[in-house]
Amino acid sequence: MKPKVIIYKKVESTILEYVKEACDVFYFEHLDADNMASFYEALKDAKGLFGTGLKVDAALLEKAPNLKIVSNVSVGYDNLDVPALTHRGVMATNTPDVLNETVADTMIGLMLATARRIPELDHMVKAGKWTAHMTPAQFGVDVHHKTLGIIGMGRIGAAIAKRAHFGFGMNILYHNRSRNVEVENTYHATYCSLDELCQEADFICLMVPLSPQTTKLIGEREFRLMKKTAIFVNGSRGTTVDEEALVLALQEGEILAAGLDVFVQEPVDPQHPLLSMPNVVTLPHIGSATLETRQAMARFAAENFVTGIQGNRPPALVNPEVI
Numbered sequence: 173m174k175p176k177v178i179i180y181k182k183v184e185s186t187i188l189e190y191v192k193e194a195c196d197v198f199y200f201e202h203l204d205a206d207n208m209a210s211f212y213e214a215l216k217d218a219k220g221l222f223g224t225g226l227k228v229d230a231a232l233l234e235k236a237p238n239l240k241i242v243s244n245v246s247v248g249y250d251n252l253d254v255p256a257l258t259h260r261g262v263m264a265t266n267t268p269d270v271l272n273e274t275v276a277d278t279m280i281g282l283m284l285a286t287a288r289r290i291p292e293l294d295h296m297v298k299a300g301k302w303t304a305h306m307t308p309a310q311f312g313v314d315v316h317h318k319t320l321g322i323i324g325m326g327r328i329g330a331a332i333a334k335r336a337h338f339g340f341g342m343n344i345l346y347h348n349r350s351r352n353v354e355v356e357n358t359y360h361a362t363y364c365s366l367d368e369l370c371q372e373a374d375f376i377c378l379m380v381p382l383s384p385q386t387t388k389l390i391g392e393r394e395f396r397l398m399k400k401t402a403i404f405v406n407g408s409r410g411t412t413v414d415e416e417a418l419v420l421a422l423q424e425g426e427i428l429a430a431g432l433d434v435f436v437q438e439p440v441d442p443q444h445p446l447l448s449m450p451n452v453v454t455l456p457h458i459g460s461a462t463l464e465t466r467q468a469m470a471r472f473a474a475e476n477f478v479t480g481i482q483g484n485r486p487p488a489l490v491n492p493e494v495i
């Protein structure tokens with residue numbers, strides 16, 4: 173008999189068929205109030221859980237006594253209580269690397285759009301308000317040859333640094349808990365403390381995973397350290413920033429502008445003060461969202477999933493202690 177598993181996200185038919193060859197699949201294209209009861213019923217038998225973003229903690233694990241693997245279709249796995257999964261002997265997997273270049277493109281796009289005020293000027297042109305030559309009131313600021321500070325110089329951070337160094341001639345600072353000698357050698361990146369980075373960078377790009385240590389890593393103190401001309405770009409998770417402090421920093425001119433792909437609450441409340449600021453460029457958490465990359469992520473997650481279900485070590489296992 174095939175093991176019973178749950179897919180709780182819409183996937184392409186090729187992925188569904190691939191998983192179905194090895195598993196008996198309960199398929200939920202999405203989870204909502206109408207199907208939660210069926211989902212919890214399916215959890216009782218499920219050996220595997222495949223999808224994006226569901227909070228999997230000790231309380232959910234109580235409802236899933238047979239679970240062996242949770243496969244996240246994302247590189248971030250802050251939705252998973254990894255210690256609780258490990259304690260129960262459940263494998264957790266994610267999708268590193270296949271999205272690095274795409275997310276880096278998005279982050280560079282956010283930097284350019286914010287610095288050169290692209291969405292604001294696009295609205296102006298389409299609203300028929302381009303009636304005279306542009307004056308400094310519409311000018312942006314340069315990106316090329318400025319200093320970029322990357323907080324979280326990991327896989328995606330390095331892909332951003334590559335673009336910034338080779339494409340834009342930027343000077344690169346970075347901050348991690350440990351040094352990344354490869355980026356220092358390849359992209360001439362300089363390691364520094366968080367405070368030094370905040371003080372010296374023209375563009376500050378946040379790319380850390382969400383963890384207890386990175387929750388509200390950037391708050392009032394850090395915004396005050398930044399240059400008044402600094403542009404802050406966040407592609408990590410909304411909660412790595414104190415969002416109220418960000419609003420204040422923008423309102424009080426502590427920084428010039430912000431580009432945001434992530435928010436504390438997603439989807440963001442349409443009344444959120446950040447959305448009415450012309451110097452804030454927003455995206456709907458879409459860093460990895462190209463057709464090609466989302467397909468690659470789903471394939472990788474499915475490979476992790478089936479490999480783990482079959483009792484082998486998945487290629488991207490987050491908690492190898494369970495093996």
Ligand SMILES: NC(=O)C1=CN([C@@H]2O[C@H](COP(=O)(O)OP(=O)(O)OC[C@H]3O[C@@H](n4cnc5c(N)ncnc54)[C@H](OP(=O)(O)O)[C@@H]3O)[C@@H](O)[C@H]2O)C=CC1
Pocket residue numbers: 247248249268269271275323324325326327328329347348349350351379380381382383385386407408409433434457458459460461
């Ligand atoms: N917006 C979007 O659509 C996307 C967002 N993401 C987000 O980006 C994150 C990063 O992904 P990825 O680059 O693959 O991850 P990596 O693990 O490769 O890189 C994360 C980096 O953050 C550093 N870091 C971790 N904790 C801290 C800390 N407390 N203080 C300072 N630096 C820290 C790590 O270095 P060290 O351990 O030395 O501190 C590491 O270099 C994901 O976890 C996810 O949240 C990812 C994909 C798409």
Ligand SMILES: O=CC(=O)O
Pocket residue numbers: 245246247248249271459460
């Ligand atoms: O936010 C996306 C991810 O892959 O993590």
